[in-house]
Amino acid sequence: MKLEHMSAVVTGGASGLGLACVRRLVERGVDVVIADLSEERGNAVVDEFGGKVCFLKADVTDTEQMNAVYDAAEAIAPLRALIHCAGLGGPVRVVEKDGSPGSLEKYESIVRINLIGTFNALRLGAARMAKNELVDGERGACVLTASVAAYEGQIGQIPYASAKAGIVGMTLVAARDLAQRAIRVCTIAPGLFDTPLLAKLPENVRASLGAMVPHPARLGAPDEYASTALHILENPMLNGETIRLDGAIRMAPR
Numbered sequence: 001m002k003l004e005h006m007s008a009v010v011t012g013g014a015s016g017l018g019l020a021c022v023r024r025l026v027e028r029g030v031d032v033v034i035a036d037l038s039e040e041r042g043n044a045v046v047d048e049f050g051g052k053v054c055f056l057k058a059d060v061t062d063t064e065q066m067n068a069v070y071d072a073a074e075a076i077a078p079l080r081a082l083i084h085c086a087g088l089g090g091p092v093r094v095v096e097k098d099g100s101p102g103s104l105e106k107y108e109s110i111v112r113i114n115l116i117g118t119f120n121a122l123r124l125g126a127a128r129m130a131k132n133e134l135v136d137g138e139r140g141a142c143v144l145t146a147s148v149a150a151y152e153g154q155i156g157q158i159p160y161a162s163a164k165a166g167i168v169g170m171t172l173v174a175a176r177d178l179a180q181r182a183i184r185v186c187t188i189a190p191g192l193f194d195t196p197l198l199a200k201l202p203e204n205v206r207a208s209l210g211a212m213v214p215h216p217a218r219l220g221a222p223d224e225y226a227s228t229a230l231h232i233l234e235n236p237m238l239n240g241e242t243i244r245l246d247g248a249i250r251m252a253p254r
Contacts, residue, residue: 003025006079007076007077008030008082033069082126083143084118107159142174150167225245
């Protein structure tokens with residue numbers, strides 16, 4: 001897909017992996033609408049890029065708020081790309097250290113944000129793309145975000161790993177479903193990346209995490225995620241695939 005005469009939506013685009021994608025898209029001349037919960041960070045990104053970026057505060061699980069995001073994108077140019085990075089984690093054990101059962105409420109909340117939020121963003125965005133005119137045989141492309149935790153979830157990651165495994169599971173099904181509408185769907189499963197969450201850790205801990213990666217033995221850079229996302233958008237043969245972007249790491253149990 002040629003990245004021209006189009007708009008794109010990036011969820012979680014006010015920081016981390018999403019912000020790196022926003023920067024790459026703007027460099028290519030794409031008008032971007034960010035959906036994020038942080039007004040402070042979202043407005044800072046708008047100030048950085050000016051008229052090329054629009055920010056709307058939106059919860060990805062809220063249909064009305066996400067429709068407002070897609071309305072804003074379509075008001076600028078045909079919506080042809082979704083990069084969905086929004087999500088969060090949180091520790092839950094099956095049985096907690098004190099012997100109590102893990103919190104069902106916290107499990108549901110994390111799965112809802114990561115998995116239900118992904119489906120909500122995908123279904124609403126794809127419905128808009130399906131109305132586009134064909135350009136070089138395509139109407140749009142969607143990039144979802146899973147995690148290596150989908151494959152090797154660590155102790156305490158059960159809700160996050162469950163949700164990310166669900167995203168991996170929906171990728172091929174969504175791609176097959178949307179093939180008739182000429183819309184592609186792929187997922188990136190990143191490993192250990194240098195995001196704002198890890199930036200809060202002491203430098204020695206960050207270095208230790210980076211050393212766990214076989215090669216390159218460091219944390220991934222958000223721009224490396226973004227370059228992969230844009231390659232998916234531009235390469236019409238990439239469809240229905242989950243790409244591990246992890247330096248060959250395989251996570252230990254803890």
